[in-house]
Amino acid sequence: MTRIDIPEDSLFGLGNLPYGVFSTPGTPPRAGVRVADTVVDLTFVDDVFAAPCLNPFMAQGHARWVEVRARILDLVSGDVPDAAVHPVDSVTLHMPFEVADYVDFYASEHHASNLGRLFRPGSEPLMPNWKHLPVGYHGRAGTVVPSGTDIVRPTGQRKGEAAPTFGGSRRLDIEAEVGFVVGTPSPLGSPVGADDFGERVFGAVLVNDWSARDIQAWEYVPLGPFLGKSFATSISPWVVPLLALDAARVATPPQTPE
Amino acid sequence: MTRIDIPEDSLFGLGNLPYGVFSTPGTPPRAGVRVADTVVDLTFVDDVFAAPCLNPFMAQGHARWVEVRARILDLVSGDVPDAAVHPVDSVTLHMPFEVADYVDFYASEHHASNLGRLFRPGSEPLMPNWKHLPVGYHGRAGTVVPSGTDIVRPTGQRKGEAAPTFGGSRRLDIEAEVGFVVGTPSPLGSPVGADDFGERVFGAVLVNDWSARDIQAWEYVPLGPFLGKSFATSISPWVVPLLALDAARVATPPQTPE
Numbered sequence: 047m048t049r050i051d052i053p054e055d056s057l058f059g060l061g062n063l064p065y066g067v068f069s070t071p072g073t074p075p076r077a078g079v080r081v082a083d084t085v086v087d088l089t090f091v092d093d094v095f096a097a098p099c100l101n102p103f104m105a106q107g108h109a110r111w112v113e114v115r116a117r118i119l120d121l122v123s124g125d126v127p128d129a130a131v132h133p134v135d136s137v138t139l140h141m142p143f144e145v146a147d148y149v150d151f152y153a154s155e156h157h158a159s160n161l162g163r164l165f166r167p168g169s170e171p172l173m174p175n176w177k178h179l180p181v182g183y184h185g186r187a188g189t190v191v192p193s194g195t196d197i198v199r200p201t202g203q204r205k206g207e208a209a210p211t212f213g214g215s216r217r218l219d220i221e222a223e224v225g226f227v228v229g230t231p232s233p234l235g236s237p238v239g240a241d242d243f244g245e246r247v248f249g250a251v252l253v254n255d256w257s258a259r260d261i262q263a264w265e266y267v268p269l270g271p272f273l274g275k276s277f278a279t280s281i282s283p284w285v286v287p288l289l290a291l292d293a294a295r296v297a298t299p300p301q302t303p304e
Numbered sequence: 305m306t307r308i309d310i311p312e313d314s315l316f317g318l319g320n321l322p323y324g325v326f327s328t329p330g331t332p333p334r335a336g337v338r339v340a341d342t343v344v345d346l347t348f349v350d351d352v353f354a355a356p357c358l359n360p361f362m363a364q365g366h367a368r369w370v371e372v373r374a375r376i377l378d379l380v381s382g383d384v385p386d387a388a389v390h391p392v393d394s395v396t397l398h399m400p401f402e403v404a405d406y407v408d409f410y411a412s413e414h415h416a417s418n419l420g421r422l423f424r425p426g427s428e429p430l431m432p433n434w435k436h437l438p439v440g441y442h443g444r445a446g447t448v449v450p451s452g453t454d455i456v457r458p459t460g461q462r463k464g465e466a467a468p469t470f471g472g473s474r475r476l477d478i479e480a481e482v483g484f485v486v487g488t489p490s491p492l493g494s495p496v497g498a499d500d501f502g503e504r505v506f507g508a509v510l511v512n513d514w515s516a517r518d519i520q521a522w523e524y525v526p527l528g529p530f531l532g533k534s535f536a537t538s539i540s541p542w543v544v545p546l547l548a549l550d551a552a553r554v555a556t557p558p559q560t561p562e
Contacts, residue, residue, distance in 0.1 A: 147446045173525050178468050183527040184442035188405050198493030210436050235456030267431050269441040270528020
């Protein structure tokens with residue numbers, strides 16, 4: 047049995063317990079939880095974690111997420127079977143879930159204003175709709191990859207003087223974003239209220255939606271970002287459960303929606 | 305055994321042979337082929353058709369599509385086992401495949417010009433990029449449904465005089481489109497050439513991407529269509545193999561890309 051040592055300053059203490067999907071040499075991908083610099087194999091907790099992605103567990107819904115989190119906390123704060131314990135640098139991390147749909151909102155007023163100045167110099171940076179509704183677009187679900195995956199610089203058309211030119215993007219950009227992972231579906235045609243956020247959303251990941259700004263600037267009118275953002279989107283391999291964030295709540299900056 | 309009678313004027317003759325997914329009362333969804341007004345159960349041809357969607361078959365690639373199409377033609381033009389034969393009005397049709405990503409291009413100059421006049425009255429209807437590249441956006445894969453599924457009129461924000469109003473869409477629109485179903489994936493970062501179209505694309509469906517024009521007109525700047533087109537997209541339950549279209553080729557109208 048192993049007792050996991052958690053340094054005082056670890057970002058992966060008992061209040062976090064993020065989920066991921068990992069494999070070791072010669073074994074299939076399965077779900078694990080990270081504690082300090084250790085990955086604990088969750089198939090020792092429940093068979094649902096033998097799947098190569100978290101989707102089957104997420105689909106079981108909020109009550110199960112609460113119950114299983116308590117069982118995981120119980121396991122990792124005591125003696126853990128040796129066979130369940132892997133140093134994090136000995137495992138390969140995979141996509142933690144299959145992405146069904148992926149929506150990118152630009153919800154920061156500062157960011158939206160900066161992009162407005164970038165793409166529409168000389169005009170009002172925020173569009174009239176921005177303060178009334180969350181403006182977003184669908185990204186390409188099939189190109190979401192776990193952090194660490196090599197990204198190929200995309201080629202495409204870039205706006206030119208007389209005509210567009212074709213070649214590798216010269217204005218690759220990065221964006222630090224937070225992604226929310228919806229765990230349970232809703233029936234077609236039924237709205238989900240904002241109050242149901244905590245019931246439906248399983249957890250959060252870090253996101254970088256890589257952007258080829260030159261390709262985007264030429265192609266995005268009027269139907270929005272497409273190839274300029276569809277070559278790759280990186281996410282953290284660890285999904286922090288929404289339940290872990292309750293203890294970390296702070297007041298947000300005041301907002302002035304209209 | 306059954307010999308299928310195909311009327312002279314049937315749209316579902318031996319040159320078509322579209323694939324679908326069907327069930328009969330008390331049986332699980334599986335793949336079938338339509339011949340005249342008959343659905344033939346394809347599990348009599350190959351086990352891959354026992355899946356509730358065409359994805360496993362599509363993933364087997366172009367050479368298999370050719371080979372299996374020949375076997376299906378052989379089966380349905382001769383005596384078919386009675387247990388494989390179902391009148392089309394006795395079956396329930398389902399989504400024929402799982403949608404991983406869904407991209408909507410506006411490839412018709414007339415349509416793109418009409419929409420430009422609708423959304424940007426008084427300015428040049430076609431954007432400068434339109435004649436240089438195919439302009440498209442990602443749709444919501446999770447709301448693609450087979451034709452016949454009831455669609456709920458969406459509610460949302462509509463542009464108002466002083467401020468937006470909220471309510472049911474007043475400007476629901478329909479669009480008759482052709483959808484191409486990509487059968488086999490490509491590695492991340494590797495481009496697929498236009499010449500590979502016939503190898504990669506499994507077939508075609510009819511598409512109606514329902515549009516709530518009032519919701520779209522308010523929300524779509526600058527990131528493109530979102531909720532105004534994300535409530536539902538209907539497709540025909542029958543996927544016509546690309547192989548069936550070879551015999552139907554006609555010259556297209558001349559195009560003047562720049």
